[in-house]
Amino acid sequence: MPSQQQPGEHPEGIPFDEVSWLPSAHARKAFLPEADEHARRIIDTVVAVWPSASGLEIPLGTVATVALLPHADPGAPEAARLIASLRPAQLVTTMRHMWTHLWFRHPFLVERAGLLHLWLDSVSDQTAAEVTELVHLLFRDGLLELGADPDRRLATDLLGRLMQRLRGRESKSARGAFHTPDVIVDFGADMLNAGAPGDQQIGEPAAGSGNMWRAQAAHLRWQGKDPAAREWVGVEIDPLSAAVLAANSLLWGLGDGVLIACADTLTRDSGLAQAREERDRAIARRNTLAEHPTNN
Numbered sequence: 001m002p003s004q005q006q007p008g009e010h011p012e013g014i015p016f017d018e019v020s021w022l023p024s025a026h027a028r029k030a031f032l033p034e035a036d037e038h039a040r041r042i043i044d045t046v047v048a049v050w051p052s053a054s055g056l057e058i059p060l061g062t063v064a065t066v067a068l069l070p071h072a073d074p075g076a077p078e079a080a081r082l083i084a085s086l087r088p089a090q091l092v093t094t095m096r097h098m099w100t101h102l103w104f105r106h107p108f109l110v111e112r113a114g115l116l117h118l119w120l121d122s123v124s125d126q127t128a129a130e131v132t133e134l135v136h137l138l139f140r141d142g143l144l145e146l147g148a149d150p151d152r153r154l155a156t157d158l159l160g161r162l163m164q165r166l167r168g169r170e171s172k173s174a175r176g177a178f179h180t181p182d183v184i185v186d187f188g189a190d191m192l193n194a195g196a197p198g199d200q201q202i203g204e205p206a207a208g209s210g211n212m213w214r215a216q217a218a219h220l221r222w223q224g225k226d227p228a229a230r231e232w233v234g235v236e237i238d239p240l241s242a243a244v245l246a247a248n249s250l251l252w253g254l255g256d257g258v259l260i261a262c263a264d265t266l267t268r269d270s271g272l273a274q275a276r277e278e279r280d281r282a283i284a285r286r287n288t289l290a291e292h293p294t295n296n
């Protein structure tokens with residue numbers, strides 16, 4: 001349906017002037033709290049807007065999308081007011097485009113993160129409005145600035161902590177999905193000296209949202225090494241956790257040497273052979289589309 005553009009209105013949504021509630025990118029960055037407090041503030045915001053444990057993939061996917069926007073487009077923090085001026089349906093389309101854009105760069109991880117973004121293909125008007133409200137609050141809380149800063153996004157497992165808060169402790173203990181506290185995994189990465197020469201593969205048999213990987217990647221960066229030069233192999237039985245692990249792999253810049261199986265580690269090959277095939281197929285599809293874009 002064609003949009004009902006009002007005289008003086010920006011063709012993409014409401015006029016920019018009406019987004020004056022959002023501080024400039026410069027001001028948002030200048031007033032960021034330290035990383036742990038920043039993550040806590042973002043999580044509190046999401047939990048306040050989305051208190052129920054139903055449809056977790058929507059708030060988690062919204063946070064993942066906003067955090068990854070600077071990865072897809074480094075100019076995203078400066079464009080926040082423009083994005084915030086979009087109507088809900090336009091914003092949802094923009095969010096979908098971001099995942100398509102990332103798919104061309106990291107097809108396997110975007111497909112593995114599917115639970116966090118496939119809902120964007122069929123969003124009701126009410127959900128689009130709720131997602132828009134949440135995106136505005138996340139912009140105000142500086143999530144774009146977190147996503148644009150490699151040290152800040154590696155400082156804590158924001159998505160994992162959010163998943164834990166949204167799920168609530170009781171249901172989580174039943175499924176064994178406890179997030180390992182940052183202080184323990186950061187200390188563990190240091191003790192194990194992640195990134196020792198010859199240590200090319202970093203495995204995780206019960207990966208959760210990947211807080212161990214985060215600590216190891218942060219340790220590698222601290223040593224001046226590139227986490228994307230390693231192979232990261234993880235198995236996670238819970239589909240939502242596996243999707244968060246994939247989104248985190250994108251956010252933390254782990255590169256394309258990431259293999260994530262959504263499977264039971266205790267089975268014969270832990271689902272890794274199937275995950276490898278899925279990764280090969282995703283890359284082949286991307287290559288075909290990149291070579292013959294008009295066939296699409």
Ligand SMILES: C[S@@+](CC[C@H](N)C(=O)[O-])C[C@H]1O[C@@H](n2cnc3c(N)ncnc32)[C@H](O)[C@@H]1O
Pocket residue numbers: 160175176177178179180181205206207208209210211212235236237238241263264265266
């Ligand atoms: C302690 S948590 C994850 C710890 C992780 N280091 C973190 O901090 O994010 C354990 C994870 O193992 C997963 N898990 C439990 N049994 C599993 C199995 N048999 N195969 C694969 N994953 C399993 C759970 O779903 C949960 O996400």
